[in-house]
Amino acid sequence: MPADEVSALLERIERDNVKFIRLQFSDLQGQPKNVAIPPVQAEKALTDGISFDGSSIEGFARIEESDMVLKPDPATYTLLPWRKDEGRAARFICDVYMPNKKPFEGDPRYILKQVVADAAKDGFEFNTGPELEFFLFKMVNGRPSLEFQDRGGYFDLAPTDLAEDVRRDIVLALTEMGFTIEASHHEVAESQHEIDFKYGPALQTADNVVTFKFATKTIALQRGLHATFMAKPIYGINGSGMHTNCSLFKDGQNAFYDPYAPLELSETALHFIGGVLKHVRGITRLANPTINSYKRLVPGYEAPVYISWSASNRTALCRVPAPRGKSTRMELRSPDPTCNPYLTFACILAAGMDGVRNKIEPPASTKLNIFELTEVEREEAGIHTLPGTLLEANQYLQEDELLCNVLGHHVVENLDRITKMEWDSFRTTVHPWEIDQYFYKQ
Incomplete structure (x- = not known):
């Protein structure tokens, strides 16, 4: 993602007073999964992605090849309109990548x-x-x-x-x-x-x-x-x-x-x-x-x-x-x-x-x-x-x-x-x- 787009999103996250960011994706059966990160990790997520264990997700990977990376799609940024009094939460829908930076062939979003x-x-x-x-x-x-x-x-x-x-x-x-x-x-x-x-x-x-x-x-x-x-x-x-x-x-x-x-x-x-x-x-x-x-x-x-x-x-x-x-x-x-x-x-x-x-x-x-x-x-x-x-x-x-x-x-x-x-x-x-x-x- 270009540096200026990352900067604009980071400014928006700060302006929206976001306290938690949910990085969401779907497993093979369409069930939504997510990992929550604090705003301080937003820049890393938007540039390098956030690693997770794919072997624990249905239909993703065997344990010996489990390392995967979530990369947020900036177009999917939205505030979650509940729990406003507890600090705002935002959501990105993510694409799933392998550590070699190639898209994961089993990611349903990638297939579409x-x-x-x-x-x-x-x-x-x-x-x-x-x-x-x-x-x-x-x-x-x-x-x-x-x-x-x-x-x-x-x-x-x-x-x-x-x-x-x-x-x-x-x-x-x-x-x-x-x-x-x-x-x-x-x-x-x-x-x-x-x-x-x-x-x-x-x-x-x-x-x-x-x-x-x-x-x-x-x-x-x-x-x-x-x-x-x-x-x-x-x-x-x-x-x-x-x-x-x-x-x-x-x-x-x-x-x-x-x-x-x-x-x-x-x-x-x-x-x-x-x-x-x-x-x-x-x-x-x-x-x-x-x-x-x-x-x-x-x-x-x-x-x-x-x-x-x-x-x-x-x-x-x-x-x-x-x-x-x-x-x-x-x-x-x-x-x-x-x-x-x-x-x-x-x-x-x-x-x-x-x-x-x-x-x-x-x-x-x-x-x-x-x-x-x-x-x-x-x-x-x-x-x-x-x-x-x-x-x-x-x-x-x-x-x-x-x-x-x-x-x-x-x-x-x-x-x-x-x-x-x-x-x-x-x-x-x-x-x-x-x-x-x-x-x-x-």
Whole structure:
């Protein structure tokens, strides 16, 4: 970083009366990690970086090659808008480097940067607009419970929606951190909520997803509540998704929009959709990364499971919402908010660019309610399904050469290890359902 930029940041840190600086990064599963340093160490962090032990971070490094370095991205500097009375804290999101000053190949942020740079070779900028849903549960005796915080429904108001004040506090905190909030509302299920922020370049919105989850959990905890982004915390009601709006821009114009084409969708848009649908089974391992994710991906609860696209149909996996023009975009409806946004966006973009570069035509769009079709009718329409388990999705990823090349051997190997470890733990655990089903009868 140039010396004048370092000096300007140091002056800003002093002017903001910062007492602690959090250097944040994400592990392979998208969990935020951080180390806190005092302001006196800021210059070292901005020039040389701060060393840490990568062997203690999931999916990073073996113990014999554990030394790594965090280098702050100056564009991500922001004040944390809580604990103001205890001395201000600031945050940088960091890139992870090896001691030889080369980027760490397993850093999810680096992987997304590489795919974005590859698309830029063809003149494209990739924008994303994720829509995160989450639940708020009551804390009981200092521990999270499964007791709903409210009994509201879609777009409800107080007094039915008791979380208006919490959402307001979250929105105000995010706004202080530089977010442009577009809407906040109660979702379909009891105690379920959604806050939407403005779309932007994929790297920025991936950073925002991690920050959004961190801020939401912090504000909720201050209110005596537990915020969870778990895909399906309660049986029998809607789970939480992270519908992801995607678009390509070229020369400042939306490359998905063609006012003279059918549906006003350019060939670039159709080929992008074709590429995403071709690789979506492998993408599912990244977009739906937990065993619990597949409790959401079942028919009947709004989560799409059928590989299809439509200009308006909400039962399709890929949807092209109205209106057309600068806002023309493809909405991929399968991801959930437990995903690592860096890896998920990277794989969506790589798949879409495969479609654009190789002119992959998507299947015919569907206007039918796919949930109401029989299995035979879906087969006749050529509509296939997403993987039904994490283990199945992982196998599709392992077989997808394009996605494996994008992620690199280190990440693919560790994702495979994590999948098999979790699946084995899940497979051998005796669940409450089994006790209810068999304990008293056998």
